[in-house]
Amino acid sequence: METFSYFPHTEGDVRAMLSRIGVSSLDELYGDVPEDCLFKGEFDLPDAMSELEVRRFFEGLQAKDVPVKVFAGAGVYDHYTPSVVPYILSRSEFLTAYTPYQCEISQGTLRYIFEYQSMICRLTGMDVSNASLYDGPTAAAEAMMMAMASAKKKTRVLLSEGLLPNVVKVVETYAKFHGVEIGHVTATDGQTSVEALRKELAAGDVAGVIVPSINKFGVIEDHAGFAEAVHEAKALLIEYCDASALAVVKTPAEWGADIAVGDGQSLGIPMSFGGPYVGFMAVKKEHLRKMPGRIVGQTVDRDGKRAFVLTLQAREQHIRREKATSNICSNQSLMALFVTVYTALMGPDGLRRVNALSSAGAHYLHDRLMETGLFEEAFPGKPFLKEFALKPRMGAAVLQQKLLDRGFFGAVQVADGVVTFCVTEKRTKEEIDALVSAVKEG
Amino acid sequence: MRYYDKLVFELSETGRRGWTLPACAFPEVEVPAAVRRSEPLDLPEVSEVDVVRHYTNLSQMNFGVDTGFYPLGSCTMKYNPKINEEIAALPGFQALHPLQPASTVQGALEVYYEMDKALAAITGMSRFTFNPCAGAHGELTGLMVMRQYHMSRGDYGRVKVIVPDSAHGTNPASAAVCGLQVVEVKSLENGRIDVEALKPLLDDTVAGIMMTNPNTLGLFETHIREIASLVHAAGGLLYYDGANMNPLMGVVRPGDMGFDIMHLNLHKTFSTPHGGGGPGSGPVGVARHLERFLPTPRVIKRNDGSFDVEHDAAEAAGQVSGYLGNFGVILRAYAYILMLGKQNLRQVGRLSVLGANYIKECLKDAYKLPIGGVCKHEFVFDGLVNDGAREGVEGATTLDVAKRLLDFGFHAPTIYFPLLFHQALMIEPTETESKETLDAFIEVMHKIAAEAAEDPDILHNAPHGTPVRRPDETTAARNPILKYGD
Numbered sequence: 001m002e003t004f005s006y007f008p009h010t011e012g013d014v015r016a017m018l019s020r021i022g023v024s025s026l027d028e029l030y031g032d033v034p035e036d037c038l039f040k041g042e043f044d045l046p047d048a049m050s051e052l053e054v055r056r057f058f059e060g061l062q063a064k065d066v067p068v069k070v071f072a073g074a075g076v077y078d079h080y081t082p083s084v085v086p087y088i089l090s091r092s093e094f095l096t097a098y099t100p101y102q103c104e105i106s107q108g109t110l111r112y113i114f115e116y117q118s119m120i121c122r123l124t125g126m127d128v129s130n131a132s133l134y135d136g137p138t139a140a141a142e143a144m145m146m147a148m149a150s151a152k153k154k155t156r157v158l159l160s161e162g163l164l165p166n167v168v169k170v171v172e173t174y175a176k177f178h179g180v181e182i183g184h185v186t187a188t189d190g191q192t193s194v195e196a197l198r199k200e201l202a203a204g205d206v207a208g209v210i211v212p213s214i215n216k217f218g219v220i221e222d223h224a225g226f227a228e229a230v231h232e233a234k235a236l237l238i239e240y241c242d243a244s245a246l247a248v249v250k251t252p253a254e255w256g257a258d259i260a261v262g263d264g265q266s267l268g269i270p271m272s273f274g275g276p277y278v279g280f281m282a283v284k285k286e287h288l289r290k291m292p293g294r295i296v297g298q299t300v301d302r303d304g305k306r307a308f309v310l311t312l313q314a315r316e317q318h319i320r321r322e323k324a325t326s327n328i329c330s331n332q333s334l335m336a337l338f339v340t341v342y343t344a345l346m347g348p349d350g351l352r353r354v355n356a357l358s359s360a361g362a363h364y365l366h367d368r369l370m371e372t373g374l375f376e377e378a379f380p381g382k383p384f385l386k387e388f389a390l391k392p393r394m395g396a397a398v399l400q401q402k403l404l405d406r407g408f409f410g411a412v413q414v415a416d417g418v419v420t421f422c423v424t425e426k427r428t429k430e431e432i433d434a435l436v437s438a439v440k441e442g
Numbered sequence: 443m444r445y446y447d448k449l450v451f452e453l454s455e456t457g458r459r460g461w462t463l464p465a466c467a468f469p470e471v472e473v474p475a476a477v478r479r480s481e482p483l484d485l486p487e488v489s490e491v492d493v494v495r496h497y498t499n500l501s502q503m504n505f506g507v508d509t510g511f512y513p514l515g516s517c518t519m520k521y522n523p524k525i526n527e528e529i530a531a532l533p534g535f536q537a538l539h540p541l542q543p544a545s546t547v548q549g550a551l552e553v554y555y556e557m558d559k560a561l562a563a564i565t566g567m568s569r570f571t572f573n574p575c576a577g578a579h580g581e582l583t584g585l586m587v588m589r590q591y592h593m594s595r596g597d598y599g600r601v602k603v604i605v606p607d608s609a610h611g612t613n614p615a616s617a618a619v620c621g622l623q624v625v626e627v628k629s630l631e632n633g634r635i636d637v638e639a640l641k642p643l644l645d646d647t648v649a650g651i652m653m654t655n656p657n658t659l660g661l662f663e664t665h666i667r668e669i670a671s672l673v674h675a676a677g678g679l680l681y682y683d684g685a686n687m688n689p690l691m692g693v694v695r696p697g698d699m700g701f702d703i704m705h706l707n708l709h710k711t712f713s714t715p716h717g718g719g720g721p722g723s724g725p726v727g728v729a730r731h732l733e734r735f736l737p738t739p740r741v742i743k744r745n746d747g748s749f750d751v752e753h754d755a756a757e758a759a760g761q762v763s764g765y766l767g768n769f770g771v772i773l774r775a776y777a778y779i780l781m782l783g784k785q786n787l788r789q790v791g792r793l794s795v796l797g798a799n800y801i802k803e804c805l806k807d808a809y810k811l812p813i814g815g816v817c818k819h820e821f822v823f824d825g826l827v828n829d830g831a832r833e834g835v836e837g838a839t840t841l842d843v844a845k846r847l848l849d850f851g852f853h854a855p856t857i858y859f860p861l862l863f864h865q866a867l868m869i870e871p872t873e874t875e876s877k878e879t880l881d882a883f884i885e886v887m888h889k890i891a892a893e894a895a896e897d898p899d900i901l902h903n904a905p906h907g908t909p910v911r912r913p914d915e916t917t918a919a920r921n922p923i924l925k926y927g928d
Contacts, residue, residue, distance in 0.1 A: 004786045006521055006713075007793055008876035014793075017800040017877060021816075026792040029799060029816055030693055032662050039695050044563040048783025051525050057780060058773070062534035064549030070539050075764065078539065082461065084490060086531070088497045096506030096522050098514055099719040102844065102854050104908035105443065108504030109718040112497070115450050118926040125481050128924045131719070134575035137764045145619065166764050173737070173760025177586050177620045220477040247483055248473050254481060263764070272530075273550045274540030274765025275575070276721030288922070294719070298928075299918035306447055307913035311922060318611030318859075322624035327615035329578040334717030337497075344450045344493050348483040350461035360468040383474045400543070409542050429467040 004048070069431055070271070071365075071403075071410030073387040073422030074216065075136065075164045077266040079244065079354060080426050085268060085341045094337060099294075099330060103309045109333060110308035113296040116336040119343045123246040124260040125253025126282035130293035132331040132339075136263030137170035139279030140210055140240055142292045142326055143261045144171050146283075147208025147236045148180055149325040150290050154207035154235070155181050158200050162187035162215030163240060165414075171210065185209070190219040190379030190389065194226060201233035213241040213249060213262075216414045218362075218387030218422070219379055220249050227256025236287075243267050243280060243339070245385055247351035248359075252282075259283045268342040269335060278335035289315060292326030354425050358386035361423035361432060366390075368436045369421070378418045387422040389414060399439070406438040445909035446499040451926045453496060454486040460493050503909045504718075505853055511879050513801075515820045515856035515868025516610065516658060518688045518710035523781065526714065526774035535773060540765040544750045551749035554741040554766060557725075557776050564779075564787065565687075566697020567704060567727030571736045572767030577685055579762065580705025580724025581616035581652070583737060586759040587703055587728060588650050588679050589620060590735040594757055597677070600649040604678075606635050608658045608860045610685060622649060629862065633659040633813045637668060644676035654683035655699065656690075656818035658860040658868075660798065670700025679703060679732075687711045688872065689795045689819035692788035702729045711790075712775035723771040737762050793873035794819040797880055801869055804884045808891035812863060819872070825865025826891055830898035838894035840865040842901035845912065846893070849905045850886040 003010070009017075014026070023029060030038065049057065070078040089095065093108060100106030100113075113131045120129035133139040144157045157180055159168055175182050183206070186196045192211050200206065209230050214220050223239075230237040238259040239252035244266035252260035265277040283291050289312070297311035313319055318329070346354065366388050369375050378389035392399040396413040403410050411419040423432065472478070488496075505512075512519035529535075538547055558570045574580040585603065592600045603622040605613045607629055614624040625643055630636045634657070651673050655663045663669070673680055682696040682704035688711045690696070696704045708714050709722035716722070728736060737759045740752045751766070782790070795818050802811065802821045809823035831837030844854035844867070856868040871880060893900045905911055922928070 002785065004782075004789065006523060006781070006874055007786070007789060008874070008879075009793060009796075013877040014796065017796055021796075021799045021803050023799075023816070026796060029792065029795045030662075032664055032816060033694060034664065034667060036667065037694050037699050039566070039693060039698060043692070043784040043787055045560055045784040045787065046780060048785050049780045051781070054525055054529070054777055054780050058529045058532060058777065061549040061552055062532050064552065065534055065538060066546040066548075067534070067537070068539075068542065068546055070537075072539050072541060074541055076540055078537075080463075084460075084493055088494070088501075090527065091498070091501040092508035092522075093501040093504035093506050094718055095527075095715045096508045097504050097718045098512065098517055098519060098716045098853075101514070101856075102505070102848060103913055104845070104848050104905050104910055105503075105505035105853065106718075107445075107909050108500040108502070111449065111500050111503070113718075114924075115926070117924055118449075118451065119485060121925045122484050128922075134579060134720075135764045138575070138579070138762070166761065169761040170763065173586070173762060174619075176760060177589060179621045220473065222476055224476070246479070248479055250477050250479055251481055254479070270536040271539050272536050273538035273542075273547065273769040275763075275768040276770050277764070278721075288924075295922075295924060297918040298923040299914045301910040301913045303911060305445065305910055307910040309913045309915050309918050311915065311918040311924075314919075318615075320615065321611055322605075322614035322618050324615035324618050327578045327582055327612050327619045329612050330576050330720040330722060332575070332717075332721045333719035334715075335721055337718070340450075341493060341497060344486050344488055344496075345460035345490065346485075347454075347458075347460060347487040348485045349459065349487070350463070351483070351485070353461070353463050356470055357463060357466055359473070360466050360470050363471045364468040383477055385473065404543060404546065409539060409546070412541055425463060 068407055068409040071408055071421050071435060072412045074412045074420060076271050077424055078271060078426055079266055079268050079424050081268045081270060082345050084345055085338055088341050089334060089338060100310060107308060110296050112337050112340050114298060114308050116340045117296060119340060120280050120282050123243060124282045125251035126260050127285035128288050129282040130291055130295050132336040133279035133281055133293055133328060134332060135277045135279045137167045139261040139281050140167050141171045141174035142281060143238045143259045144175060144180065144208060145178055145325055146290050146292060150236060151207035154205055156183050156205045157207055158183045158185050158209040160185045160187055160192040160211040162192050162212045163210060164216045167240060187215060190217045190382045191221050198229050201229055206233055206235045208236040208238055210238040210240055213239050214245055214385060217379060217389035218384040218420055219382040220385055223255040245355060248355045258287060264339045267339045269338055276332060276335055278332040278339060293328045294331050355385065357425035358423055361427055362386045362388060365421060365423050365432050369439065372440050374439060386424060387420050389418050389420045391417050392419055403438055408435050408438060443503050443909045446503060448496060449926055450486045450488060450496055453488050453492050456487055458487045458489050460488050460490045510851050511875060511883055512853040513855050513869045513871050514853060515870040516685055518870060518872055520713055520872040521874035522713055522715040523778060526777045529777045530770040530773045548749055551741050553773060553776055555743055555749055557772055560779050561706060561725060561727060565704060565727055566695030568730040569733045570725045570727040571740060572725045572772055573737050573763045574724035574726055575763055575768050576720060576722040577705060577707040577724045578612040578616055580726050581612055581683065582619055583762045584681050584703040584705055584726045585616055585620040585622060587732055587735045588681060590759040591732055592649055599647055602648050604643055604648060604651040606653060608862055609652065610658060610683060613652045613683060633661045634663055635669065637665050641672060644672055646677060648676055648678045650679035650681055652681040652683055654686045656686050659813060659822050660817040660820040662818055666699045685710060689791045691790035693791040702732060708771055708775040713778040714771050714774040721768050721771055723768045735759050739766055790873050797871035797873065797875055801871060801880055801884060805887050808888055820868055820870035822863060823867040824863040826894050828895040830894045835898060838898040838901040840867045842904060843867065843890055846890045846901045846904035849907050852883055852886060
């Protein structure tokens with residue numbers, strides 16, 4: 001047996017352990033496995049590599065990706081990550097711990113989750129937050145199931161057409177298997193239509209409605225009258241939000257929502273080709289007992305010291321088993337830590353500043369692009385923050401390729417003939433001007 | 443560990459700042475009043491150094507695999523190699539937007555494609571999706587594929603899924619979320635599924651069976667091939683819960699046992715860090731005849747050798763997460779597989795089983811072993827042989843043993859699971875622990891057993907040296923304080 005750096009056993013150790021067990025070989029430990037289940041062949045895998053070779057291998061793969069300047073959003077935002085955040089996340093006491101089952105030696109994890117819950121509540125304006133979920137789209141799906149579990153004899157959940165396409169797809173997939181009908185509310189003029197909503201609610205079969213705080217066109221939606229209409233129909237209002245933008249746009253609580261969900265990626269989490277990110281969920285306190293996921297609570301220990309524990313576990317899958325309305329077991333703990341450290345660093349002013357810089361850049365880009373005469377407004381006069389929609393005269397696909405050829409990724413198609421651009425604080429005036437020139441070229 | 447009692451909110455002073463940002467190069471724009479936040483934004487205002495000290499202090503009240511031995515059953519707390527972290531942090535991977543056109547992300551797509559092939563080779567399945575973000579998410583996705591398969595055949599009556607009574611709690615919960623009814627099948631006294639009890643359950647209402655093998659008692663289901671034939675003959679499919687894959691790594695492939703669908707926990711078997719509860723990754727693998735039901739998006743290889751992403755597919759189960767997967771976690775797992783290579787992979791399972799059996803044999807004099815014989819990567823004790831109970835003195839429980847272990851610098855095993863035993867103490871050492879570490883653990887476990895026999899109060903009062911001691915969970919649940927200021 002050759003030794004390997006992750007296995008500390010010497011040959012002598014193995015012999016001594018086998019002898020204590022009373023078997024003569026490692027293979028004898030599999031004596032209870034039927035012969036035809038044992039794999040006798042050679043694994044179709046590469047030979048073991050050294051660290052140096054592994055590093056070279058991935059640097060090679062990385063080099064096959066083409067670097068681009070990102071002017072796209074669509075749910076994932078290229079915000080700046082302060083150095084402190086990955087530094088703290090790399091502390092192995094956080095990184096290599098499991099779910100905090102033994103609270104006496106997990107106070108670090110439990111405390112930051114408690115801080116995370118507090119921050120999510122303050123961002124959303126809601127009463128209680130869970131310890132986090134996988135990502136925004138699955139958080140929306142959990143909210144859909146929660147609305148169904150809260151309502152008696154309702155069969156339908158409504159989705160705004162303004163929601164991101166992947167949110168819609170994930171909620172529809174969960175709904176299909178969970179036995180929930182999905183209805184759609186149109187978004188006319190770039191905004192979820194309150195008239196269309198009222199019409200759908202009139203059927204009386206709706207358990208919940210999911211609407212975007214900022215929609216796929218980048219429009220900051222006005223939800224005046226939504227909560228009244230939804231609550232009159234005895235349904236729950238679920239707001240899908242961009243965590244970072246909540247520092248400056250009306251909160252789910254201000255709109256009268258029952259549940260707030262969304263993705264925390266915009267709080268400085270690297271885009272990392274789609275994950276890991278972190279879903280959040282916060283609710284009004286009357287819905288606490290139906291909320292999925294882990295929750296951390298404050299208490300005292302035997303000596304009267306402040307202490308934190310996983311709490312309200314009677315709601316959870318491992319207790320409820322087949323009666324569960326969510327199968328969520330873990331959270332995205334380390335990414336919740338990411339959000340917590342980022343938010344602590346930025347504070348209220350830093351978060352507002354990130355939004356102000358992004359928004360100013362986006363409006364500048366919007367105006368420069370309109371000046372080219374190559375675009376039409378998609379939704380004239382509608383308010384936007386860091387992302388906006390236009391109709392390119394040259395067509396979405398042609399425009400996106402043109403930009404790509406010049407090293408920009410932008411113009412994400414979100415509807416027929418409609419594309420969005422996004423600007424964060426990371427984009428400089430030079431980059432924006434270069435993108436505008438690229439659009440005009442050729 | 444030192445007790446540190448601050449919350450970041452308590453460090454806040456108005457006007458302090460932990461951020462720096464460039465000056466604004468553009469005219470500033472205000473959010474219109476109708477959609478502007480008017481609620482105050484009451485977040486901490488702290489300096490950078492405050493943040494670093496605070497979270498460093500918090501981390502020092504935490505125990506991780508890098509701190510010490512973590513024999514938490516069913517969780518496979520193996521060493522997390524450090525090269526993996528550096529690979530996941532490569533700037534060329536971190537800077538990729540998930541919607542970038544395929545032509546700009548060929549390297550990243552190749553990672554997915556090659557990981558799929560590697561996991562297929564290791565498990566004997568045909569194709570994997572990496573969309574699920576965790577094990578339970580994988581279970582749900584796998585069950586969706588199962589239902590999609592039956593529905594594609596017009597077989598709408600298959601609404602039940604069979605789950606052994608020893609199963610992980612997520613199994614029945616995932617089934618319920620997926621719209622399936624759970625039928626429990628009993629275990630025999632030897633801890634294995636009762637095949638005779640299974641037979642009458644198998645009819646045309648059964649979508650399939652969910653099993654983990656070895657089961658949660660660490661015992662190999664010796665009749666697995668017979669169970670596979672029976673379930674298949676009844677028109678059902680077999681789902682493999684890969685939470686217990688570690689002992690089989692390099693020895694047995696789920697595909698060869700007859701399983702049709704499975705998930706893996708990359709954060710268990712493939713060495714990616716648990717991060718205090720996530721992020722994980724729960725890729726789902728299927729046999730060839732089920733490939734077309736896997737959710738989208740999917741990575742495909744074109745005839746010209748380039749990679750692309752399929753966003754829609756007629757028979758796909760749907761979409762289960764935002765993008766292709768938790769890419770950062772998948773990169774770590776791929777680095778681990780390359781470090782192992784085909785040679786070292788063969789030892790993962792064998793050495794994990796060696797460690798578990800060694801502990802079991804060394805401790806069965808002091809802890810009750812309900813089911814003897816060779817175990818796999820983990821095993822379950824049912825409390826102490828002598829818990830010290832006598833007239834007027836309560837015996838020491840499994841909870842007491844767990845808490846006492848913390849005083850000796852070990853993480854506790856999984857306790858009170860599986861539910862088959864009242865004092866379950868489930869121990870999984872993994873292959874990355876040395877004989878010296880196991881011997882030290884065994885010695886402490888003997889010492890604790892001796893303490894229990896002599897004076898169980900030592901255990902009742904444990905832990906003695908941790909930052910906090912047995913927090914009051916009842917009050918926490920009765921009067922919930924769930925955020926700062928509650």
